[in-house]
Amino acid sequence: MDKKELRSLFIEKRLKINEDNKRESDKVIFDKLIKSDFFINSDVVLTYVSTKTEVDTRSLIEYSLMKGKTVAVPRCDKSTNIIGFYRIKSLDDLEKGFFNILEPDRFCSELVKFKNALCIVPGLAFDKKGFRLGYGRGYYDRFLSSNDVNTVGLCYREFLVDELPVEGFDIAVDLILTD
Numbered sequence: 388m389d390k391k392e393l394r395s396l397f398i399e400k401r402l403k404i405n406e407d408n409k410r411e412s413d414k415v416i417f418d419k420l421i422k423s424d425f426f427i428n429s430d431v432v433l434t435y436v437s438t439k440t441e442v443d444t445r446s447l448i449e450y451s452l453m454k455g456k457t458v459a460v461p462r463c464d465k466s467t468n469i470i471g472f473y474r475i476k477s478l479d480d481l482e483k484g485f486f487n488i489l490e491p492d493r494f495c496s497e498l499v500k501f502k503n504a505l506c507i508v509p510g511l512a513f514d515k516k517g518f519r520l521g522y523g524r525g526y527y528d529r530f531l532s533s534n535d536v537n538t539v540g541l542c543y544r545e546f547l548v549d550e551l552p553v554e555g556f557d558i559a560v561d562l563i564l565t566d
Contacts, residue, residue, distance in 0.1 A: 390552055393520055397511040397546060401440040404543070412543050412566035413443040419564045420507075421450060425537045429505035431457045431498070433472050433536065436481060436489040442541040444507060448478060459498040462490045463526060470526045472498045504536040508560050513540045514551040517559030531558045539564060 388396070420426055432451040437444040451458045459472035463485040473491035475481065484490030508527050510519030519540055521527060531538065538560040547565050 388552075390520060390523065393551070394511055394523060397520065400545070401511070404440065409543075413446070415566040416442050416541050416543075416564050417446050417450075420447065420539065420541065423539070423562065423564070425505050425539055425562060429456065429503050429537065431459065431501060431504035432507070433459050433461070433498075433501070433504055434507035435509045436460055436478075438488065441509065442543065444541070445478060447507065448475070452477065457498070460489075460491050460495075461526070461530075463488075463524075468524055468526060468529065470530055472501075474498050501534050501536050504534075506531070506534075506536045506538045508538050508540050510540050510542060510546075512546040512548055512551065513542050513560070513563045514548050515563075516550070517561065517563060518551050518553050518557055519560065520551050525556065528556050528558050532556070537561050541565075 432447070434444045434447060448458055457474060459474050460481065461470040462473050463470050465485050473495035475491050475495055480492055480495055481489040482492045508519065510521055512520045540560040540563045542563065542565055544565045547563060
């Protein structure tokens with residue numbers, strides 16, 4: 388299957404996730420993440436805000452803020468297909484943006500230095516080499532190609548596959564955490 392067909396398959400599969408199982412899996416993944424060296428040793432957490440069908444990142448945002456870490460969330464520029472990360476101080480700093488995804492509001496300041504940063508990279512699925520099937524716009528691959536950050540992909544077990552199609556611009560994550 389090509390990437391487009393795989394996206395459709397995994398999106399459909401996500402819509403069928405049982406909510407009780409999802410909550411349990413989210414907790415297992417969260418616990419693994421906050422105990423990881425990547426998280427413990429980071430000063431900055433760059434993370435997307437999860438949608439209803441993604442591994443929960445809202446708990447991570449709140450926990451990171453409570454621990455005194457800088458938290459930055461992406462804002463997409465649809466005209467350039469580039470993301471910038473903007474510092475938030477609470478989930479109240481978010482508003483609906485591109486694709487109806489929560490993004491930092493216009494009062495948040497852009498983060499431009501990523502020293503000791505951990506980037507939580509979204510994906511519909513990941514393979515065992517760390518490559519991901521994203522949403523097809525290349526935002527994260529462009530960001531990661533020009534920024535030196537540690538990367539973690541979060542996914543449910545059934546979205547971790549042996550191999551995904553990979554192109555020259557695709558960048559693997561450093562660590563994948565599943566339930």
